[in-house]
Amino acid sequence: MRKLVYYIAATLDGFIAGPDGADPTGPDGFWPIPDDYVQHLATEYPETLPAPAREALSVTAEGTHFDTVLEGRKSYEIGLDAGITDAYPHLRHLVFSTTLAESPDPAVELVTGDPVAKVRELKQEDGKDIWLIGGGELAGALYGEIDRLIVKLGPLTTGTGIPLFGRTAAFDPRVWNLTGHTVLDSGAAFLTYTRA
Numbered sequence: 001m002r003k004l005v006y007y008i009a010a011t012l013d014g015f016i017a018g019p020d021g022a023d024p025t026g027p028d029g030f031w032p033i034p035d036d037y038v039q040h041l042a043t044e045y046p047e048t049l050p051a052p053a054r055e056a057l058s059v060t061a062e063g064t065h066f067d068t069v070l071e072g073r074k075s076y077e078i079g080l081d082a083g084i085t086d087a088y089p090h091l092r093h094l095v096f097s098t099t100l101a102e103s104p105d106p107a108v109e110l111v112t113g114d115p116v117a118k119v120r121e122l123k124q125e126d127g128k129d130i131w132l133i134g135g136g137e138l139a140g141a142l143y144g145e146i147d148r149l150i151v152k153l154g155p156l157t158t159g160t161g162i163p164l165f166g167r168t169a170a171f172d173p174r175v176w177n178l179t180g181h182t183v184l185d186s187g188a189a190f191l192t193y194t195r196a
Contacts, residue, residue: 002123003147006132006139007048010151015161016136023078031154034186050087066131072138073097080104096138119145136162140169148194149176155187
């Protein structure tokens with residue numbers, strides 16, 4: 001059965017974005033992006049690079065981890081604001097929203113119903129694992145369905161911002177087993193956890 005994997009960048013103090021929810025890696029972002037970080041992404045997780053980055057880096061690798069990406073409306077709108085209607089045309093792309101009336105891109109599937117039911121349906125399909133890109137609200141709604149966490153832990157703190165599982169996730173302690181780790185010279189750590 002396919003796994004739901006929350007593959008996300010987080011600060012040492014557990015935030016995935018600033019308080020405004022803007023792209024932390026964008027032109028006005030605060031996230032450090034050293035060369036070894038980019039190289040690790042391109043080599044180990046090429047499918048998680050958005051199309052403009054793949055083109056700029058001449059990345060054509062299909063990737064071995066994911067064939068489907070899930071994101072919430074607010075995360076999706078970061079791309080829309082940059083004029084990108086489908087940042088992941090190389091993946092099946094689903095956007096969860098209760099406010100969008102229709103998808104801005106014919107290749108992007110809009111899901112207006114229960115995210116848990118949709119993820120359970122996706123897990124039954126054949127294919128590679130399912131990448132939950134965020135944001136925090138969607139991750140909070142899907143908290144009980146997440147099988148694996150891959151945290152790209154950045155060597156920085158922000159003090160406040162959007163938490164890993166949003167601001168409305170229920171209190172539900174879970175234990176995770178560390179099943180892999182890579183620490184880069186620049187200080188970023190890729191930590192893989194599987195639900196115990």
